[in-house]
């Protein structure tokens with residue numbers, strides 16, 4: 001048994017150099033046995049990248065099976081006057097648009113994909129309203145929230161790629177604050193009166209987090225220091 005003279009690690013009998021510090025192994029009492037099979041694989045193999053079409057097929061089969069089974073169960077056993085399986089099937093269709101369509105249409109611009117994803121959400125909301133006769137909450141609650149989320153996501157899609165990391169953090173934080181204020185406003189107005197509570201707490205925390213970022217953003221010395229410490 002040999003030990004590395006440099007770092008002291010225990011060496012295998014077939015090691016000609018130390019695997020940690022690459023120091024050559026010289027031990028007249030226990031010479032390197034080159035006939036032993038190497039302890040480490042000498043061939044480098046790489047995992048093949050996932051085939052997008054096969055992955056799309058797998059996801060389609062899973063989602064189709066889940067939606068189809070629920071429809072069958074609903075129709076055959078648990079009908080009770082409620083078409084609940086339509087909601088499950090609609091959710092599966094929405095997930096299909098979110099996951100499989102980007103795999104199949106790689107060259108379509110990301111803005112179209114984002115628009116399609118948002119439309120899929122709107123479709124599911126309309127389906128839930130149809131199945132539960134909930135046109136009131138759809139018009140007065142779900143759609144205004146959907147509009148708010150859509151506008152914020154489209155704004156972020158447009159603005160984020162052109163900004164630095166600090167500006168992106170500030171924009172995402174600011175968008176979250178606006179979205180929470182909008183969300184509570186929609187819920188309050190649906191319930192009968194605007195009384196902001198928790199969204200103001202989120203807004204105060206968000207602004208408190210954005211202020212230091214804003215100061216760092218416009219003080220070159222601080223900005224250099226942050227870049228140096230966090231490696232960006």
Ligand SMILES: [Zn+2]
Nearest residue numbers: 004007018021
């Ligand atoms: Zn060593």
